[in-house]
Amino acid sequence: MVEIRIESIAATEKFALELTKRVGPGSILCLTGDLGAGKTTLVRALLKGLGVREVVKSPTYTLVNEYHVPRLIYHFDLYRIHNPWEVLDIGFDDYLKPEAIVIIEWADRIEELIPKGALWIRLSYGDTQTSRIFKVEES
Template identity: 40%
Template sequence: MESITVTSPEATMAIGAKLGQLVQPGDLILLDGDLGAGKTTFTKGLAKSLGIPNNVKSPTFTLIREYHQGRLPLYHMDVYRLEDGGAEDLGLDEYFDGDGVSVVEWSQFIADLLPATYLRIAISRDTDADDQRVMTFKPIGEHYQRLVDQLKE
């Protein structure tokens, strides 16, 4: 497991942007962290490096936002509201097996619907420094291990 400490939203976006240059169709990125940890900020960086000009917003109320203007489609999901179920009706596997990159916030609420391989990124606040975040990368599967190795370079 690899960890990176960032000290600004711009640094969080920069890591997202670097990952965005490496992702391929069908990649699944899970973002875990408390409210305000930087999940959507990370996704904004990833989207920007895919060439998506839109302002990426948290899809809390829509559950899924689709962006098709970049190098790859981006499927940005916030499944926080599915804490009590209902995810099985969304056809998430069509996104996960699709031609784009899926980024899922609050993935613990759909844990039983996730495929066998993915990259989980946990973002946590430093209790002593409000502007610091620790990003911990946990790749599940060889492809995602290679992604993390490339990210470290």
């Protein structure tokens, strides 16, 4: 496990850009952390770094958004999920394609469905308004 101290939004965005080098087809990126911890901010910068030009909205109600840049990317937000069955019902396993990059906010909601080898980033608040701690770990 690697622990990274982040002091600003710009540092979160810089971290996201470095992350673009580590994700590719078949990558599963799992994000956890309280409301406002910075998951979506991280995802927006990551998607921008991967070439997404459109505005990235949180799929809070739709659960998943899809991008082709031309790589296939699925962005999940599982805040509203309280039982992993709800995600299986929308065919979660079908999204874990070898050619897709899969990014999941609130992945702890479905921890038992996440395959081994996923990259977990656990975000938490630091001691100032813009400081955060990212704990990065491969499962």
